[in-house]
Amino acid sequence: MIKKISIDELEPGMEVVKLSSEMWEHLPHLYAEPGIIESGEQVARLKAEGYRQVFVQMKDENRGLTDEQRLDQLISNREAAPAHKERAPFPQAMKATRVTYESAMSCAMRIVNDAKLGRKMDYQAAVDTASAIVDCAIRNPDTLVCLSKLSEFDDYTYTHSINVAAIAVVFGEYIGMTREELVDLGMAGMMHDLGKTSVDQNIVNKPAKLTPEEFAEMRKHPAYGFVLLKSNPDIPSKVLEAVRLHHEKYNGSGYPSGLTRREIPAFARIICLADIYDALTSNRCYRDAILPNKALGIMYGMREQEFDPLEIQLFIKCLGIFPSGSLVQLNTGDYAVVRESNPGKPLSPKIRVILNKTMHPIRARDVNLADGVKSGDTELEIIECADPGVYKKSLINYMTAN
Ligand SMILES: [Fe+2]
Structure with missing residues (x-):
């Protein structure tokens, strides 16, 4: 600089x-x-x-650091001094993120279809999409966290790739990555499971336990993805490595190489966090989605096995105990959607109260729980996350309305 x-x-x-x-x-x-x-x-x-x-x-602080040292540096700096950043107002930012999400989904479909047909990927379209996701994260990251749970696209393959890109970019932005790094991270998220297009689709979509042979084939998808992408000289090596190594685990029990701790490239570690969070919180052919706060609890329990303990703690801090888009029940019995997290007060996000205790719609009202708002003599609190059930489709409308 x-x-x-x-x-x-x-x-x-x-x-x-x-x-x-x-x-x-x-x-x-x-x-x-x-x-x-x-x-x-x-x-x-x-x-x-x-x-x-x-x-x-000026001496570039990043120069000479490996990606892994750089990630360590960002994570320890983030721990020491959580930065407060100005964000765009949620409803407006949400509208823009919704447009980005829709076009990102079309891009993801094209990437998968091109891979299936053996066509060259439209690399520039992928970069533009990753870049637009980064813009959303900088504008207001909660909008991406929210849409990753409430978007109305049903096909897991495309939705998952965009969700992983979005969550990874939100985390990267939280720890202070540069714009250039975030775009590469977004690309890695979009591409991470592309190798599944080379696996028999009966195995990929099997709604039952895989046989050992099928499982062995499925485990080849990171390598297949790497092979599909490496012939494209435009794709940065850190993106290729993240695709190839996103199933490695902290304790060495992952695949394909059984790498441990810092041996796993920085981007692969972040994609792994985003991948598991999205997989747990999505409906799959073999099980229903797990509520976001429960999923984060499960992931915290996997520290030192799947994840670096410090990285998973920071990931939870980034998303909040009640991530944006969660339906929560209050101590009054009413239900609310979480709109924005309050940095530093993870139990007290900004919410919109929308349903009464019998889950019937009521006149929506916005509450910032960090303000210590009372109902009668009692301060409002979140008791637990709730299953949105039939309301899932309509929650999105509550999020975009002013
Ligand atoms: Fe994967």
Whole structure:
């Protein structure tokens, strides 16, 4: 990164750069001879000559770090200082995310169909889709968390790939990844199960326990995905590695290589978190969806087996104890949908109360539980997550209405 600094901040070892833009040439007393500052005497001489400012190439903190060291650094920084970020208002952001989700779903369908037909993937369309998902996460990440649970697309294959991209990007944004990293992470999410197109679809969609032979075939899908994608020189190696290694586990019991802990690439670890969260909270042909807070509890129980303990803790903090899109029951008996999490107060999100205790619709009202809102003498609290059942389809409308 290039930064303009005062000559008083200039130190030996810094690299002075000359910008190609001429707009700075009028700047008074700008020292612009490119090169490394060699000594304190040189700095003193420049000051004496009347120079006041200089453009320098700042040392890139990320340079020289492996992806795994970078992830560790982001995670420990996030633990130390949770950043508060300004977000776009939920209803407006939700409308934009809904549009993105719909086009992302079409893109996912095209990617899968192209793979099945042996056609070359439209790489730029995939990058544009990942980039649009990143925009949504920056605008308001809760909208993606919400839509990943409430979107109305039924086909698990496409929905899952977009949900994993969305959840992974939300987590990456939470820990402070750069935009470029987030787009690659989104790509990895979209592509992670592409290899399932090379597995017999009777095995992929079998609504019963797989035989050992079928299971062995199913376990080849990361390698199949890697083979499908590696011929495309545009796809970054970290995306390919995430596809190939997203079923590795922290304790070494995963596949295909039985890698452990830091041996597993950073992107693969994040995709694994998003993949398992979405799989647990989705309806599958062999079982019903698990409620989001229960799924996070199950995942927490898998720490040190499937996941790095610190990473799963941070993942839960990122999504909140009651993730956006959850139906919850209050201590009054009424039901509400969770709209936005309150950073730092995971038990007290912003909610919209929509159903009475007999689950009949009531006039919607917004409550920020962090404000300590009372009903009579009792402060409102969430008691538990509830199964939205027949209301699932209509919850989305409560989320987009102002
Ligand atoms: Fe997979």
